[in-house]
Amino acid sequence: MSGIVLDKISMVYTLNDGGEVHALDDVSLDIADGEIVTVLGPSGCGKTTLLNILAGFLSPTKGEVRVEGKPVTGPGPDRGMVFQQGALFEWLTVSENVSFGPRMAGKPKKEIAETVAHLLDTVGLQGFGEKPVYQLSGGMQQRVALARCLANDPKVILMDEPLGALDALTREKMQGLVLKLWKEFGKTILLITHSVEEALFLGERLIVMAPRPGRIKKEFRLPFADQGLSKDPRDIKAAPDFVRTREEILSMIWEMEEQIMGQSESETSE
Amino acid sequence: MSNQKKPSELAIWLGIADTSFTRQKTVKFGDASAVNSGRIYSILIVIALVALWIISSVFGLVKPFYWPTIDGTIDRFIKLLTEGFRNTPLWEHVGISIYRVISGVLYGSLVGIPLGFAMGLSSIARGLFDPIVEFMRPIPPLALIPLIILWFGIDETAKIFLLFLASLFIMTIAARSGVSSVRVSKVHAAYSLGASRLQILRNVILPNALPEIFTGIRTSMGVCWGTVVAAELVAADKGVGSMIMIAKNFLQTDTVVLGITIIGLIGYAIEMAMRWAERRLIPWKGKG
Structure with missing residues (x-):
């Protein structure tokens, strides 16, 4: 069964x-269940709206979203969810942040402690639990x-530019972590990004969206996410296949950006 | 490098010499971090002022009616400490003023914080209370004294009610802005982690608002300290404000000066204590 189904979603804001x-x-x-999909597009293409609809923070004007067969009506x-930044609870320690979901659900303390210890280990934060x-x-x-x-063991993880605020080197390292977690936990992941390289590297499938109105422009099936754990990321990103697809997508996005610029210029000249 | 002698710690502390890092800077004017403490001048000015006071006391340059002599002031201070002022110990005058401030801020917080939360979370509460809060906000608490005397007379209730009002609107506005300042991604994250509305209120919105609430308490303490002294000047038989007002009637300039000094020191101590508490209790402030 499909993990996530977006069924003819339209979203219209009235000004x-x-x-x-x-x-x-x-x-x-x-x-599909366990698939990792990346979404890419120029600003204004509706990718964040799409994610918010999936998360249940917005309800679409038309269409339906189903997760594991169940219609989404709210969060x-x-x-x-993994947000770009600033969504952690800064008044809590690392452990308290990680255990937030299980604590709200009233899980037993011992179980929570085990989950937290295991997860901190997995993401490379052992020993940081008590830090603010x-x-x-x-x-x-x-x-x-x-x-x-992950502590909440969700079926689906939605990531809204999770690495967008990081410096380039940290970002590369974190991409590896995202792939590792995807493999280890077998979650269905939808990741939104501005970085073409990141979208190529992390997505089994890459969706390019176009703006005004926001729609899917093109889909790519990619082998790189699968290779990501066994091969050196640098080799993958330097492979001719990778570079060619990257250039193809980049020129596609540039074209769209130029169209937008043209449109807004003609709007202002009117 | 070697042609520079390393300045001594004492010289740096006094502000006679710049730190070796500042000395390397070629542009200092306009660079605030290149301005050193200048502490030597602070020490000199204090010494100069005290010396001036001693000289004028010894030679009787200023009439004690305008400014007390230094020995007279010290004598008065010892007298205040041992005998008190008008049969009331000095600490009681100070204590009752502080007690009034703390009561006022406490009651103001107890009502103002929930009110601010309601205004931040519900359109009905916002609509209901907004006109009242916006109307009361610009009124200096002292302007309410006549009305409060008409309602409550001049007893203890009147003073605490005045301070309650002084802190109420500060606390309401602080709590409201604390609630409104929560980043929606934090709330969304909590919902996606399965938290209920009540859990989000308790575990996200409240802690997120604490820094602003604390700033509100600090502001309230300052405003209430100013208000209590002024209120005591108007009508009271105990408290530091009343002490200096009554001392004036007896032409005790030395008590007046001492009272003003005590008021200043306590105001400063309150501010310092609140800052210390803030660092201890809300270390995450401004780090979201």
């Missing part, structure tokens, strides 16, 4: 002046965010 913005237009997507612990999160670096904070999400 105060009566105008309408088509953030998403008739978007359909099936994501829930079956769909974990604000003392950690950006990369480590995102490790906490990943562990916090």
